[in-house]
Amino acid sequence: MSESTADDLARPAHDPRAWPWREAIVDLLGRTRLAQPDQIATAVNASTARLGIDITVYLIDYEQRLLHPVPEPGKDVGGPLPVDATLAGRAFMTTAARATGPSGAGGSPLWMPLLDGSERLGVLRIDAQDNAVVDTPEFQAQCDMLAVLLGHLVAIKLQYGPHLDRTRRTRRMSAASELLWRLLPPLTYACERFIVSAIFEPCYTAGGDGFDYAVDANTAFLAICDTTGHGLRAGMGTAAALSAMRAARIDGDGLYQMARAVDGAFAEQFTDGRFCTAVLMELDLDTGRVRYINAGHHPPVILRDGKVAARLDAGRRLPLGLDDPQLTIGEVMLQPGDRILAYTDGVTEARDTGGKLFGEPRLLDLAARHTLAGRSAPETLRRLSHAVLSHLDGPPADDATLLLAEWSVDTAAELTP
Incomplete structure (x- = not known):
């Protein structure tokens, strides 16, 4: 105001x-x-x-x-x-x-x-x-x-x-997408030191992808996940993963306990060997320190000054849902203005009419260009998502989810009139 x-x-x-x-x-x-x-x-x-x-x-x-x-x-x-x-x-x-x-x-x-x-x-x-x-x-x-x-x-x-x-819908939504949209948080959140935005396609038929975030005192929690399979069965796995993570987080548990909570939920509910690749992150809003677990997922990247400054490729464990008791936490330090870009394989593996992949290099190049152009996190993701869909030959073969977080004292001003 x-x-x-x-x-x-x-x-x-x-x-x-x-x-x-x-x-x-x-x-x-x-x-x-x-x-x-x-x-x-x-x-x-x-x-x-x-x-x-x-x-x-x-x-x-x-x-x-x-x-x-x-x-x-x-x-x-x-x-x-x-x-x-x-x-x-x-x-x-x-x-x-x-x-x-x-x-x-x-x-x-x-x-x-x-x-x-x-x-x-x-x-x-x-x-x-x-x-x-x-x-x-x-x-x-x-x-x-x-x-x-x-x-x-x-x-x-x-x-x-x-x-x-x-009013917002242009066609009927699948049962899986309806389930996920009801579970996901708003696509964008910003406070004085932090902004997170996410987007996923196909928005009417998505099944296995999901994301989550939460802010508590000086800590921001971030997650992106992708459950095996398609349709409602995959959506139910993602729903179980998100719910288990949230229950553990609200109870005060850390990253390791949250991952193990998902392992337990899958073991209890599913008998078909289902699993979920994911990245779970905690960002210290005071210092910029990021602690993370990478459970069989594509490593997120840190964008700084239009370039890839680091990859979150440590903290490895098996995908969530597969019993893995090892304690491995990765750690990296952000600088003010850094962005963390996470994505699912439906983004980089989107194929055009000739079978050419959209690919990570193209994704990172576009993300860097939009960042250097001064576009906000949600507007950057909107354009990246449309670029992926324009590349496709026909309907998407897999869900494509993007999550972008920025640690900066100037983030809130970007999204207020």
């Missing part, structure tokens, strides 16, 4: 400069306390009408290619907008407000990023009446205040009905 917005909120209720916006926010909170997901868009405009603005909510689809308007009774919201070719998409990619001039009749709207904290949910189209100029810092600060609240409301209401989630 900007300093001017905070000042407005601190003004007394009788101050005419603050009252309309505060009144609208209070009214919105009241309207949405018991609102169904399909009532959010109507509630927003009922509350903001007194401000002389009209808001259209757009949500990003699972492919992160199109921004889809949330339907609103009695209002023509139009069709989806491509991220890569519109001003709305520019606001989404950069998490910054975009306007080309005054709004109103014949004018252009203000596009605001819609975030739940640092998770990119979509954008808001804000049309102001009476040809009000929407590209002033004062107007955008007030709109940002509304956008922050609305982002949280949308994220909460997504859980209570299909209306908002249906």
Whole structure:
């Protein structure tokens, strides 16, 4: 929230400069306390009408290619907008407000990023009446205040009905993908010293891939995993792995105990020799020290100044689910601004029409270029994922998951308007 917005909120209720916006926010909170997901868009405009603005909510689809308007009774919201070719998409990619001039009749709207904290949910189209100029810092600060609240409301209401989630989907989701999406954390999280983002494809038919993260005091936990097989059976293995890791972590266990918890869960639940390759990491947010276990997975890489500075190829043990009691923990030190890139084999083993692999060199080259171009972690992964899908000859033969974490005091600023 900007300093001017905070000042407005601190003004007394009788101050005419603050009252309309505060009144609208209070009214919105009241309207949405018991609102169904399909009532959010109507509630927003009922509350903001007194401000002389009209808001259209757009949500990003699972492919992160199109921004889809949330339907609103009695209002023509139009069709989806491509991220890569519109001003709305520019606001989404950069998490910054975009306007080309005054709004109103014949004018252009203000596009605001819609975030739940640092998770990119979509954008808001804000049309102001009476040809009000929407590209002033004062107007955008007030709109940002509304956008922050609305982002949280949308994220909460997504859980209570299909209306908002249906807006984001372009086709039916498989049972395995439905299971995993319900288990995974938000795709992006940022705090003052750390950012993590992940993406996985095919988003509607993924089965065995998964990721996880958590932050507690001065420690960030990260994991990426890939269970053998395909479809729902693989998804059930990944669900067991994630659940066992979380139960152990919440109980205060370290990396070794978390890995052994997955071994135990697989031994108890599966009799078909199923296993899960994975990398489990702990990052000390104060010092940059990374401790990790690599359970038969591709080694993550550390990107520094556009180059590979190290690989996490120590800390080796058998894949999770295979009884391996040895205690081996790898360790590496990060420098401020370093990024850790982890991936599953569906990324590097994607093949084009001639059978050529996408390959790790291409992946690392693209990741480095996007980093040097100043793109945020979630935007870097969005572009990497699309590059992998563009390389493919037909539907993906395997899940492709990417996870990117950055240790830096500047990370939060990259993802806030």
